[in-house]
Amino acid sequence: MSGLVLVINSGSSSIKYELVDVARECAVASGIVERIGEPQGRLTHAYDGRTSEWNGEVADHTQALTMAYRMFAETGLDLDEAGVAAVGHRLVHGGKVFTQPTLITPEVVETIERLADLAPLHNPANIIGIEVAQEHFPDVPHVGVFDTGFFHTLPPAAAAYAIDADVAERYGVQRYGFHGTSHKYVSERAARLLGRPCEDVDSIVLHLGNGASASAVRGGRAVETSMGLTPLEGLVMGTRSGDIDPGVLLHLGRHAGMDIADIDELLNRRSGLKGLSGVNDFRAVTERREAGDERAALAYDVYVHRLRKYVGAYMAVLGRVDAIAFTAGVGENSASVREDALAGLEGFGIEVDPAANRARGGGERVISTAASKTAVLVVPTDEELAIAKAAWEFV
């Protein structure tokens, strides 16, 4: 049987996919269909060192996946002949129900639908992805891997919000955490990079992408994370505010005439780096900052300051930290963020080696000095590989 798993990440207006060779731990082909439902849709597909692009209207998710399927064949890899052994689905919110990768059955789909109140943007789009993929691949296992899954081990003190307990219980208001697949993968790779079993390693994982989150992991189990009921809490992100005094919402509601939809839009789409500097892409913020733009400089400072606060907080939560691992677009690529976030922490046993930090080249690497008690690492995340491996277990 082939070791090929198709990983699907179905969002409200896009579907990302990757065909993973589990045995070789690598992507065979990958692509994305964007702007589904709009006149200017786009399919980008990469296979065998070549990138193919198609532009035009993509009516819905069914058409999107059909086109991707066809694109595989047209570019020389027929999925029917290749033998896809399983399909892994990235699913956002598993609530308290789904703590592990789960074989998707009609009952599971019903439960994910029920949890849509907690993730109104994501869970319905995830379900469409499942239904469409099941039409194309009716005879292989479909496995759901939940973004919240890794954080089901958060102790009650970290998971609970200090609000009326009855209200919290009735409406499922608690901290769930997100990006779990990445935090789990990176914490495990970090332990391996240190040459120690996962159970013996306590780490802080900093997933800094467009969305950003931090976690504290003790012996392979998550004990704290920065995202909460939704992926809005915590670090400064591309367009999301992260932590904010809830009183700000009340203030804006009372004095700025904003309703819930306005505040939702403000905090999710017009805040974070974009709100502070006008651009959400970290590279653009960096370029503007280097060109002397004061708003971009403040955005950078707020971003790094928040990150330092979380590192400090999680050092206190863990008590002992063997590794701090940076991952995702910013974490893997921005030497200055890594350096600035951890500068001056030698007294706490954290010492970044400037040359190692600035050295070119990707891959997993240690960027702390030999004297540093806590190892500082760069660990590229690979959520698709983690999802593919989880799905493969069911084959």
Ligand code: AMP
């Ligand atoms: P991700 O969501 O993991 O794809 O990360 C996207 C973010 O990573 C964007 O804000 C990018 O600007 C940022 N990023 C990507 N490459 C670099 C780089 N070389 N330096 C700084 N930021 C980067």
